[in-house]
Amino acid sequence: MAFLLQGDDVLHQVNPSPLPDPYWVAFSASAAKLIDIPLGQDKYPKDPKWLEVLAGNRLDHGSHQFDRPIATAYSGHQFGVWAGQLGDGRAILLGDIHGQELQLKGAGKTRYSRMGDGRAVLRSSIREFLCSEAMHGLDIPTSRALAVVGSNEPVHREEIETAAVCTRLAPSFLRIGHFEHYASLQKQGRLQELADYLIKHFYPECQSSTEPYLDLFKAISAKTARLVAQWQAVGFCHGVLNTDNISALGLTIDYGPFGFLDHFQIDHICNHSDTSGRYAYHRQPQIMHWNMACLASAMCPLLELKHPSEIAQTLLRTALEEFPKIYTNNWQSLFRTKLGLQTSQHEDITLIERLLQTMHDARVDFTFFFRALANYDSINLQPPKEARDLFNHLAVIDEWFKDYGHRLQSEKSVDEKRKILMKACNPKFILRNHLAQHAIEKAQAHDYSEVSKLLGILEHPFDEQEDNEAYANPPSIEHRAVEVSCSS
Template identity: 65%
Template sequence: MAFTLSGDDVCQATLPTPVPDPYWVAFSTSSAKLAGIPLDDNNLPADKAWLEVLSGNQLDAGDHHFSNPIATVYSGHQFGAWAGQLGDGRAILLGDIAGQELQLKGAGKTRFSRMGDGRAVLRSSIREFLASEAMHGLGIPTTRALSIVGSDLPVRRETLETAAVCARIAPSFIRVGHFEHFASLQKHERLKELADLLIQDHYPECLQTKDTYLDLFKRICKRNAKLVAQWQAVGFCHGVLNSDNISVLGLTIDYGPFGFLDQFQIDHICNHSDQGGRYAYHRQPQVMHWNMACLASAMIPLVELQCNESEAQEQLRKALEEFPISYAQAWQSLFRKKLGFTTEQDGDIALLERLLQAMHDSKVDFTNFFRRLGGLKMNAPVDQIEMRDDFVDRNAIDQWFSDYLARLGDEFSNDLVRQNSMNQVNPKYVLRNHLAQVAIELAQKKDFSEVGKLLNILTKPFDEQPEHESYALAPHPNLDSIEVSCSS
């Protein structure tokens, strides 16, 4: 449900700033169905007024009147340092639609824009739109993207680009940073109102326990532990895991300098602005744990409502220690499934770690390797396995394949059942940066066909889609690495 806290210290009424001559760039029929928006034969909103609403030019479409658009305040830690007050600098919450919050990103300045212009550009909007829907296709919790509306309005970044507004929906956009904000100002009543709103709308089961706010913290931790394990399992790097970019619903939110792994490097950094590698692939679980510690600190006054200060701190500390356990359980379960195992054996994780080390040493394509692994025949002679050619240390990988095939033989008598199950967890298609870049460059020439094509492919990432085989390929080795930064 839409954010319902009121008051100038929480949010500010903010009208979107219109853009000239808006036009459709992309539209998600799946998200439209979630939002209850009727479509025409072209899979665009039947009510033409939606183009104006989703560009920020008006507030009425059909039976929907978004009478109170707002921007909310939050604070947070950025790259490990306290950044103080932040907020929705270019995101405006229009209101509720079919039980979801509808937000426009790039619709103009707000009170919390600081030095920003409140706009988003076509480039970053395409990346967020495609990533949101691709993650949903992979079964990973995420905010959803409804549309991109473009305009020829010039926007200055490193170069002069054109404006775009990305409409996104979620059950709630409440972040860890919202809790940090009120805790940092010692506005404990506001902190309690925020927690109570969250419990009422999204965690009602917490009301069944005597330690309501401690239970809320545990549930938020568990969701985010599972979320980051899911990222690791598909090779997704968020790129900027600041505490203000962490959803308290365990959703992937704020797609900026993200990237999916091509060549597997355990310490891969997808964000060009991340000079120290704080948000590298292998550090994402640790950083998410750190962000949960930030939330724990912010929630101390709430837990103190049900016990004294020292007890509150001890209870939150113990609850925080459950995060790595929850993460490890989720991570191990997901990677066992990626290897095709349906039962647990003591040597499974050691076998997996040997594989990941070998993949790292040889820079093996992450997505393609696991997908091809499903097609491996259990009776195949090791020296005839084509995938071994991807590895530098042939003896080591031969031994691994020998051990792996023996492990599969403990569970399966035929390949078909195993292959089907593995193909449901190992995607064939992910949003690789070079694919997004092609779509962006065409869109900048007013050709939006590739955005739509990618959307259709990525919403079915586990299907073979033989007509789109080239979209499953790793980027050509001669292709220049695409640098993605926080600029958007």
């Protein structure tokens, strides 16, 4: 964030608040490779000083001098309402290492903490850690989670919990809210600096364009459209798609009350604080399109440097219309692949929609069904028993299975080859809420073994992992009631 390191109007230089008596809760060896941290046999850093750095207790480590930690200001729309200035209320950016920004979440108060205490709790830190790495395992663009450091320091939420710091990595944590912030304050110079920085470092293809800012908007919008299509294809619900939670790089960031679908419900709400269902599963594409409209509005002054206002608005409005097209094309392609279809036919969309409606009506487990479907016998039009048994209206799903089999036969595909391809895109393992909750409860009793085990499983979600079969099963009825909220 080199452009942000000039001027008090865009950042707050602040040191992390020390975390008393820190200890390791979790560590990602995979994420550590991004910043070249040598690890010991226990898969934690060889140098114990890293524990103090990632707890926020020291600002230097060998050649790394984190002498200007910062929190940044941004603004945004929250649940569709303009919220004005927001900012990093408990996230402090230490600096850059090997092209990755190193950020501590839960490291204490900043200028933007408002009424908050600047801390994160163990519960939410473990959830963010596991889901960040799970999304990476699913090959979905995401910020990474390097570590969770715990402490016995009490933190008051609905009840007294303990503090933790989650270390996040990303090429940049710039978000749509940064554009909205500078636009709302009419700071055109800052807005231009932000856009130029993004073009130079992350969207170099826009540099030679005659319309660099318009093309930057198109690039961000296209990445976001592809991202939300990937979410829908694995049944991921973000929970709080406010504009200040949307990455300018098309990454999944700010894991709060997220959830993966268990039993499929098209209008599933993963955040029980979302009483209107604004961020329900089926509304995520629409909301992301709305967020891109907010970005277009914030970037309009950049196009007005070259064009009259009316023309600038028309150019952005036309570019914005591409979002649903890009999303739809990607969504259709992903679901064809999930069904093992290697060619495109017009009737495929009806086939997909019929299936999803039947799954919704029967509340079928999303991940389990698509994984099991790989075992369909297209020669004899025989559905796998474990997939068929998920449905209660067998006549309806049997008719679909028959039509699906005929569609597979039309491609003359080899079942074994199709099976391999389907299992390479339909995960066996996801971060189910009840699995995360079990790991959290053990961690709250100072047993972190389940966090490490879940991490290992989720790093390879497409593998069979016969020894971990229980982690692939749908939750029991009593475990379906696990709820999450914005409290963290």
